[in-house]
Amino acid sequence: xxxxxEGLRLGYEVTLTHDGDSALECARDNEFDLAxxxxxxxxxxxxDLCEALSxxxxxxxxxxxxxxxxxxxxxxxxxxxxxDFVTKPFNFSELAxxxxxxxxxxxxxxxxxxxxxxxxxxxxxxxxxxxxxNSHLSATYDRLYVNYRATLRALATALEARVVETRGHTxxxxxxxxxxxxxxxxxxxxxxxxxxxxxxHDVGEIGVPDAILRKAGPLTEQEWIHVRRHVEYGAEILxxxxxxxxxxxxxxxxxxxxxGTGYPxxxxxxxxxxxxxxxxxxxxxxxxxxxxxxxxAYPVDEAAKEILGGSGTRFDPAxxxxxxxxxxxxxxxxxxxxxxxxxxxxxEHIHRLIAYSVMAMNGDDLGEPWx
Numbered sequence: 001x002x003x004x005x006e007g008l009r010l011g012y013e014v015t016l017t018h019d020g021d022s023a024l025e026c027a028r029d030n031e032f033d034l035a036x037x038x039x040x041x042x043x044x045x046x047x048d049l050c051e052a053l054s055x056x057x058x059x060x061x062x063x064x065x066x067x068x069x070x071x072x073x074x075x076x077x078x079x080x081x082x083x084d085f086v087t088k089p090f091n092f093s094e095l096a097x098x099x100x101x102x103x104x105x106x107x108x109x110x111x112x113x114x115x116x117x118x119x120x121x122x123x124x125x126x127x128x129x130x131x132x133x134n135s136h137l138s139a140t141y142d143r144l145y146v147n148y149r150a151t152l153r154a155l156a157t158a159l160e161a162r163v164v165e166t167r168g169h170t171x172x173x174x175x176x177x178x179x180x181x182x183x184x185x186x187x188x189x190x191x192x193x194x195x196x197x198x199x200x201h202d203v204g205e206i207g208v209p210d211a212i213l214r215k216a217g218p219l220t221e222q223e224w225i226h227v228r229r230h231v232e233y234g235a236e237i238l239x240x241x242x243x244x245x246x247x248x249x250x251x252x253x254x255x256x257x258x259x260g261t262g263y264p265x266x267x268x269x270x271x272x273x274x275x276x277x278x279x280x281x282x283x284x285x286x287x288x289x290x291x292x293x294x295x296x297a298y299p300v301d302e303a304a305k306e307i308l309g310g311s312g313t314r315f316d317p318a319x320x321x322x323x324x325x326x327x328x329x330x331x332x333x334x335x336x337x338x339x340x341x342x343x344x345x346x347x348e349h350i351h352r353l354i355a356y357s358v359m360a361m362n363g364d365d366l367g368e369p370w371x
Contacts, residue, residue: 012099020044024052032060033106034099039066039073047080054081059109061102065090148243152199159202169286174198175334176282177275183322186274193246194275200247201254201279204234231255231264249273254280259313269316277316281307281323284314289335300332 015030017023019042023035035053039046050062064077067088074085083105084098156170177198181191205213208230212223219227235252238244253267253276260268288303298306304324311320 018042020046020049023049024056027053027056027060031057034061034063034102036063036065036099039064039068039077047077050077050082051080059106059113061106061109063098063102065095149195149199152196155203156199159205169290170199170202172286172290172335173201173279173282175337176285176331177278179326179330179334180278180282180319180322181275183326184274184278184319189246190275193250193273194278196244196247197250197254197275198279198282200234200238200244201251201283202230202234203237203251204230204232206237207233228255228263246275250275250279254283256280257314258316261313272316274316277319281315281319284310285323285331286335300328300335304328304331 015026015032017026020037021043023037024044027035035049037046037049037053041049044052046064046066050064053060053062061083062081063084063086064074064082065086065088066073066077069087077085083102086095086098153171159170174195177194178191181194186194208226212219212226215223231252231254235248238248238251241248250273253265253272256262256265256267256272256276257280258269258272258277260266285303285307288298288306289300291297307315307320307323311317
């Protein structure tokens with residue numbers, strides 16, 4: 001406690017100084033609970049000392065004493081950081097009461113600081129624990145995504161085994177879809193829905209009899225009704241599976257056309273989800289560039305012309321524009337990779353999609369495009 005006066009009762013540990021400069025020097029080397037200063041002192045004034053102490057040690061309570069009774073002087077002392085202002089002459093009981101109030105205030109300030117420090121330590125510790133937990137969760141999500149993807153690819157492969165002529169079709173379409181999705185700047189959640197939907201687009205063919213699905217000749221009208229119902233079957237299979245909610249939209253809408261002439265609902269334009277609109281272009285491109293028993297594969301440039309010709313009718317013009325912005329050489333390379341068992345995405349894209357899938361599961365902002 002820095003004091004200018006003697007006369008206080010025992011019970012305080014007191015340090016006496018006789019001017020403001022020596023008081024400030026003393027405060028540099030010691031932490032005081034309370035300072036009792038006089039306005040009129042040699043050298044540094046009491047008001048300047050009050051301000052300096054408040055800046056140097058905010059928790060030190062400063063009480064100003066003075067024989068000046070002008071209220072403006074008291075206001076100025078408070079403005080410079082004083083806790084209380086007492087006028088002389090005073091009796092020591094009044095001064096002691098002011099000191100006790102100041103010390104209680106100091107105790108509260110100190111307790112508050114200790115609480116903040118403790119809270120900060122707890123927050124730091126909890127942050128470290130959460131960081132470790134998130135690391136474990138991220139690793140778990142990584143494995144979960146990889147397992148989901150492997151399971152869906154295995155299912156798609158099993159479905160394709162029923163029709164030999166379309167073998168490899170799903171993997172190629174996934175590859176084309178994801179390239180278009182990146183070109184269009186789709187969000188992470190949309191990319192996940194696009195990939196899963198492309199993998200499972202024909203899952204409803206489980207409900208179509210083999211005799212119809214493998215029929216070599218033209219289908220009758222009644223048989224076409226059975227085939228078209230694979231869309232409904234597929235949507236029913238995926239409905240209620242949370243992580244396949246986006247994929248379910250693709251499965252339900254992948255035979256809709258931009259001009260409304262598709263099936264099963266005749267949806268028009270942007271009423272069709274973007275993933276299904278992208279799928280329509282990718283699926284058609286693969287169908288034209290793949291060998292069939294009844295025809296040769298179209299050259300990539302010829303297939304590209306057909307895609308451009310369907311803009312605004314069968315296909316979304318925005319998706320067609322994205323398709324045409326990708327060089328034909330890249331489409332040829334994607335087709336060749338898929339034909340030789342290449343993956344739909346390279347490792348970099350897979351790891352990036354895993355990271356975004358973790359963000360999606362955590363509820364984080366996914367506003368930035370997945371590129």
